[in-house]
Amino acid sequence: MTAQLRLRRRRIVSVAVAACAVVATAPLLTACGDDREPRVAAAAPSPYGSPGATVSPRRLTEDQAERKALIQATKVPWDKAAGTAVAGVQEGKLAEIELKWARSAVGSPSPGPRTPEWVSTVAAQDGTAYTVRVDAVSGKVTESRVETGQAPDDKRELAGRLSAAKVTPQQAVKTATDRKKGTVAAVELDDTVWSVDVVTTNDWYKTTYDIDTRTGKIVREHVDRD
Incomplete structure (x- = not known):
């Protein structure tokens, strides 16, 4: 293998390593070269609503x-x-x-309590x-x-x-x-x-x-x- 070819391969490897380092800093972590969709666990809904929220009482008919x-x-x-x-x-x-x-009493001018x-x-x-x-x-x-x-x-x-x-x-x-x-x-x-x-x-x-x-x-x- 010629010296020029070895130099070209070292450059390709360096670029690949740098790309992996950039991906590793992203919010969603995936293996370098892994094309699967990232899986993010969904937060379970709270049965009590959002923190600090108050539950309104049921209105009467x-x-x-x-x-x-x-x-x-x-x-x-x-x-x-x-x-x-x-x-x-x-x-x-x-x-x-x-x-x-x-x-109401008969003749009352206005209804009272x-x-x-x-x-x-x-x-x-x-x-x-x-x-x-x-x-x-x-x-x-x-x-x-x-x-x-x-x-x-x-x-x-x-x-x-x-x-x-x-x-x-x-x-x-x-x-x-x-x-x-x-x-x-x-x-x-x-x-x-x-x-x-x-x-x-x-x-x-x-x-x-x-x-x-x-x-x-x-x-x-x-x-x-x-």
Whole structure:
């Protein structure tokens, strides 16, 4: 091999070594002369979001917000209000009770702070229905009147349904709240079932239980997530 050829080969090797040195300083390291694609490990996404980020609480629907406000403003539970309402009607029996916002006073120039109330239907022995309103904060009766437009057949039907019920509203409520802990917002005699609304205060959903008035068994359960 001639001296000129040996010199040319040494120059080629020097250039190759220099090229490898430059590549080694790059962010992605590959072997010199290796044409495979560099592999970079992808960072796993954090289940908690970016550092320092705050998780926004789930927004309540309009109905959920209404239930929350109504129940948090209430001081008198359903059973105490029902007892007060029934006591005002001779030999009365509870047919329905529901937690609502009180109506604005007639002639009031502007509505004031909303006040919760229990609106109940209490039936006399002959089936005559009375509407009794009980303030859900003070526990006092704010109105008690005979419902208008009751036909004799309607009175007999209501009296008959109450008489045929072997399960009391208190027993029906216990069955419902044993199934799901929460605040009772309504109890209603609907044909042959007691319909009980239970609001869970961790999510403000409303669950309705239909409980057979003769057997005391739950025949229907419906969750309202709106």
